[in-house]
Amino acid sequence: MGIIRNLSTNLTVIRQSLLRNHQKTIMSRKVHASRTEGVDKNVWVEFTQLAADYKAVNLGQGFPDFSPPEFIREAFCDAVKGGPAMHQYTRAFGHPPLVKILAKFFSRIVGHEIDPLEDILVTVGAYQALFSAFQALIDEDDEVIIVEPFFDCYQPMVVMAGGKPVYIPLRPREGSAVLSSGDWVLSAEELASKVTPRTKAIVINTPNNPLGKIYKLEELQMIADLCIKHDLLCFSDEVYEWLTYDGAKHVKIASLPGMRERTITIGSAGKSFSATGWKVGWAIGSRDVIKHLKIIHQNSIYHSATAAQEAVARGFEREYEVFGTPESYFQQLPAMLHSKRQKLATCLQSAGLNPIMPEGGYFMIADISSIEVDLNDESNKDEPRDFRFVKWLIKEKGLATIPVSAFYSSEHGKEFDKYIRFCFVKEDSTLKAAEDILKKWSQKE
Amino acid sequence: MNFAWHLRNGSRLTCRSAPAACRRTFTAQHVMMSRHTHAKRIDGLDKNVWVAFTSVAADPSIVNLGQGYPDIPPPSYVKEALAKAASVDRMNQYTRGFGHPSLVKALSQVYGKVCGRQIDPFKEILVTVGGYGSLFSTMQALVEEGDEVIIIEPFFDCYVPMVRMAGGKPVLIPLRPKPGKIPTSSTDWYLDPDELSRKFNSRTKAIIINTPNNPIGKVFTRDELQVIADLCVKHDTLCFSDEVYEWLVYKGHEHVKIASLPGMWDRTITIGSAGKTFSVTGWKLGWSIGPESLIKHLQTVMQNSLYTCPTPLQEAVAQGFLLNYEMMGQPECYFSSLAEELEGKRDRLAAILQEAGMTPVVPEGGYFMLVDVTPLDQDLSHMTEDEAYDYKFVKWMIKEKKLAAIPVTAFVGEESRKHFEKYIRLCFIKVRRISLRSCILFCTLWYFVIL
Numbered sequence: 001m002g003i004i005r006n007l008s009t010n011l012t013v014i015r016q017s018l019l020r021n022h023q024k025t026i027m028s029r030k031v032h033a034s035r036t037e038g039v040d041k042n043v044w045v046e047f048t049q050l051a052a053d054y055k056a057v058n059l060g061q062g063f064p065d066f067s068p069p070e071f072i073r074e075a076f077c078d079a080v081k082g083g084p085a086m087h088q089y090t091r092a093f094g095h096p097p098l099v100k101i102l103a104k105f106f107s108r109i110v111g112h113e114i115d116p117l118e119d120i121l122v123t124v125g126a127y128q129a130l131f132s133a134f135q136a137l138i139d140e141d142d143e144v145i146i147v148e149p150f151f152d153c154y155q156p157m158v159v160m161a162g163g164k165p166v167y168i169p170l171r172p173r174e175g176s177a178v179l180s181s182g183d184w185v186l187s188a189e190e191l192a193s194k195v196t197p198r199t200k201a202i203v204i205n206t207p208n209n210p211l212g213k214i215y216k217l218e219e220l221q222m223i224a225d226l227c228i229k230h231d232l233l234c235f236s237d238e239v240y241e242w243l244t245y246d247g248a249k250h251v252k253i254a255s256l257p258g259m260r261e262r263t264i265t266i267g268s269a270g271k272s273f274s275a276t277g278w279k280v281g282w283a284i285g286s287r288d289v290i291k292h293l294k295i296i297h298q299n300s301i302y303h304s305a306t307a308a309q310e311a312v313a314r315g316f317e318r319e320y321e322v323f324g325t326p327e328s329y330f331q332q333l334p335a336m337l338h339s340k341r342q343k344l345a346t347c348l349q350s351a352g353l354n355p356i357m358p359e360g361g362y363f364m365i366a367d368i369s370s371i372e373v374d375l376n377d378e379s380n381k382d383e384p385r386d387f388r389f390v391k392w393l394i395k396e397k398g399l400a401t402i403p404v405s406a407f408y409s410s411e412h413g414k415e416f417d418k419y420i421r422f423c424f425v426k427e428d429s430t431l432k433a434a435e436d437i438l439k440k441w442s443q444k445e
Numbered sequence: 446m447n448f449a450w451h452l453r454n455g456s457r458l459t460c461r462s463a464p465a466a467c468r469r470t471f472t473a474q475h476v477m478m479s480r481h482t483h484a485k486r487i488d489g490l491d492k493n494v495w496v497a498f499t500s501v502a503a504d505p506s507i508v509n510l511g512q513g514y515p516d517i518p519p520p521s522y523v524k525e526a527l528a529k530a531a532s533v534d535r536m537n538q539y540t541r542g543f544g545h546p547s548l549v550k551a552l553s554q555v556y557g558k559v560c561g562r563q564i565d566p567f568k569e570i571l572v573t574v575g576g577y578g579s580l581f582s583t584m585q586a587l588v589e590e591g592d593e594v595i596i597i598e599p600f601f602d603c604y605v606p607m608v609r610m611a612g613g614k615p616v617l618i619p620l621r622p623k624p625g626k627i628p629t630s631s632t633d634w635y636l637d638p639d640e641l642s643r644k645f646n647s648r649t650k651a652i653i654i655n656t657p658n659n660p661i662g663k664v665f666t667r668d669e670l671q672v673i674a675d676l677c678v679k680h681d682t683l684c685f686s687d688e689v690y691e692w693l694v695y696k697g698h699e700h701v702k703i704a705s706l707p708g709m710w711d712r713t714i715t716i717g718s719a720g721k722t723f724s725v726t727g728w729k730l731g732w733s734i735g736p737e738s739l740i741k742h743l744q745t746v747m748q749n750s751l752y753t754c755p756t757p758l759q760e761a762v763a764q765g766f767l768l769n770y771e772m773m774g775q776p777e778c779y780f781s782s783l784a785e786e787l788e789g790k791r792d793r794l795a796a797i798l799q800e801a802g803m804t805p806v807v808p809e810g811g812y813f814m815l816v817d818v819t820p821l822d823q824d825l826s827h828m829t830e831d832e833a834y835d836y837k838f839v840k841w842m843i844k845e846k847k848l849a850a851i852p853v854t855a856f857v858g859e860e861s862r863k864h865f866e867k868y869i870r871l872c873f874i875k876v877r878r879i880s881l882r883s884c885i886l887f888c889t890l891w892y893f894v895i896l
Contacts, residue, residue: 034589061539087519153752298493
């Protein structure tokens with residue numbers, strides 16, 4: 001009996017250990033869905049970690065290091081202290097006070113009626129608005145034209161939706177010295193040549209990240225004409241819409257004739273109110289298009305946080321009253337950034353870097369070709385020059401930036417690996433610290 | 446060249462001889478329609494029970510026991526933590542994409558203790574927009590065309606559309622009432638092991654479980670979870686365990702984490718919710734916990750969908766967890782005190798419903814209660830829409846009795862409808878609604894119906 005008992009105990013142990021071993025090799029078939037393939041790398045994860053590791057002065061990732069304005073912080077506090085309803089679910093497609101004021105606010109700008117309940121979807125940041133747009137409207141084999149340099153998420157989002165990105169770069173105008181983002185243009189012929197029977201949409205970003213270009217009316221008209229001719233959708237990422245300098249005018253492509261029914265305009269409270277951590281954004285478009293984004297939204301995250309939406313609503317209500325006056329934060333912020341922009345450009349010039357003056361947004365790119373440094377790092381020798389330069393700058397000089405070829409497709413990246421991106425929506429003390437580093441560096445040269 | 450393009454150009458050709466204006470209009474309209482079509486992934490996913498019923502119940506004269514959210518305030522320290530967080534400059538800007546460091550560390554501490562294992566805060570946790578966002582990230586990361594996903598009915602209604610949106614095929618299996626008795630408790634519902642076993646095949650990618658279950662309130666026992674675990678191990682499938690109501694378990698019952706069963710950690714994603722834990726559904730924060738080999742794929746989805754969750758809210762939830770971590774196991778801990786408060790409400794509601802002539806199914810966990818309205822024998826033949834009985838009953842009840850609930854067939858597939866259409870779901874995490882005055886009013890109304 002003892003032997004049998006032992007045997008059965010041993011068998012149990014063996015079976016358990018077999019199970020344990022089996023556990024180590026779970027899923028001999030593939031676990032992950034194919035849609036996650038090729039979209040796992042991310043420039044932010046890599047470079048923000050590096051900047052943190054070296055405690056670098058961070059002009060890399062794009063967020064303010066100063067606080068949001070008083071009135072919006074108060075609005076948030078009031079919302080938090082508000083009744084129980086502020087802490088429970090609100091309307092899934094957008095908190096009613098928020099969609100109402102967004103409709104009112106933007107109807108006045110764009111010149112046509114926006115229905116708060118049908119034409120607007122509130123999302124978790126503009127990022128989720130982009131995601132919802134691609135998921136809702138891009139299918140397997142649809143082509144999407146992306147203007148380079150592009151905010152890096154457009155490409156993986158198109159790919160994850162099964163679509164195919166088709167790239168067209170902005171290029172510096174021939175002949176003249178390239179001093180401003182306005183000197184970077186799209187070739188109408190080249191753009192037209194990118195349209196095929198499979199093209200579903202074009203993505204534009206104005207003001208552009210990282211270049212800072214603000215598309216002029218004629219340029220948007222050219223894009224609009226193409227959209228209408230080929231019946232394309234237009235995703236217009238306008239998160240930096242208030243940040244324009246030197247009288248440059250932000251034009252909404254949705255306001256051009258024939259564009260209202262085919263454009264999704266994306267905006268961001270984070271960028272508008274210097275509160276990127278609140279993650280409140282929106283997509284505005286015609287109801288027939290927005291309704292598809294709503295379906296994605298109701299089957300992905302369903303609701304966005306209530307209190308943050310309430311605070312943003314109050315922020316916009318205040319801005320509606322003072323819009324166009326010096327009281328408006330949408331005037332004060334660009335005014336404040338204007339001088340920072342100038343200061344940064346001057347520093348970069350004196351350090352031998354050639355900045356390209358942005359007409360809008362809060363980034364500036366600089367040409368590093370005239371800098372000669374020994375990028376003596378075996379670990380990244382196969383990477384593009386700007387990637388290597390940025391890593392060297394973080395490690396050797398303690399200054400964090402972002403390589404611009406990260407905003408290009410692999411096919412065009414080589415042409416543009418001589419630029420790095422600086423963010424200037426920073427406290428004066430941060431910019432001063434960067435200035436000191438650059439001064440010291442240029443003195444040594 | 447796609448079909449739409451041919452259609453468009455074909456139509457231009459045939460119209461060539463027509464007057465120019467007609468040609469232009471025809472082409473433009475036809476062209477607009479063919480281009481603005483939605484992606485196939487959202488086909489058939491537009492209907493949603495909440496969109497249908499929550500707007501109806503928004504009328505303030507209606508007592509809303511429908512949608513699952515508290516009308517009690519959250520604990521004050523959690524609101525204070527949020528106000529404090531928002532006053533710190535840095536907290537108003539982007540934080541770490543996969544989860545704010547203080548939050549993932551707090552979650553690692555709390556769940557490390559609960560699970561009895563070390564959980565890596567950076568590699569084994571992802572913070573998402575609500576439990577809903579975790580479900581979405583999980584499906585998008587791990588389910589695709591050709592995959593089957595087993596779903597137990599009744600199920601939280603988003604599981605099926607999410608599986609379908611990911612290209613997977615939902616395979617449904619109902620909880621069944623124990624033979625021979627009318628269910629009066631969620632313990633009277635069980636999963637047939639043989640029936641479950643037959644649902645597994647080589648295409649099965651995962652099974653979704655929800656414990657405590659919404660809407661029935663069933664809390665799966667260790668033995669029941671072991672049956673499921675054995676099948677997962679045998680067929681080498683994943684398990685998505687939705688445990689958003691994990692703290693709301695009533696006396697005599699125990700919440701068991703399937704991930705803690707042998708062989709299960711490496712194949713399970715466990716989903717939790719700050720909204721349900723701290724009565725702050727409007728904060729929309731949740732998390733997925735699991736092995737790095739699975740969580741990394743969810744992180745890929747996150748970085749390509751919304752990138753990061755709001756910072757001050759995450760900081761406040763972290764503070765809430767740290768506070769309660771110190772009190773775990775004690776009565777002051779919110780995780781136990783909320784359950785105790787709700788048990789009283791549960792019992793009060795069950796008593797009211799019984800007096801009104803209905804048969805409540807007393808839940809072991811969660812904050813919903815199923816009610817069998819069969820004994821009322823309410824004649825709804827005047828309602829001619831092609832809908833299940835419970836949909837009609839709820840609409841009638843909202844209109845005639847000013848009381849809102851949710852029809853339970855919203856939580857089941859076609860085939861199981863006839864077994865659930867006499868049930869409606871009521872939510873009892875309501876303070877004002879289950880007051881003595883409402884009780885009396887409610888009973889009076891129902892007696893009036895019966896007489």
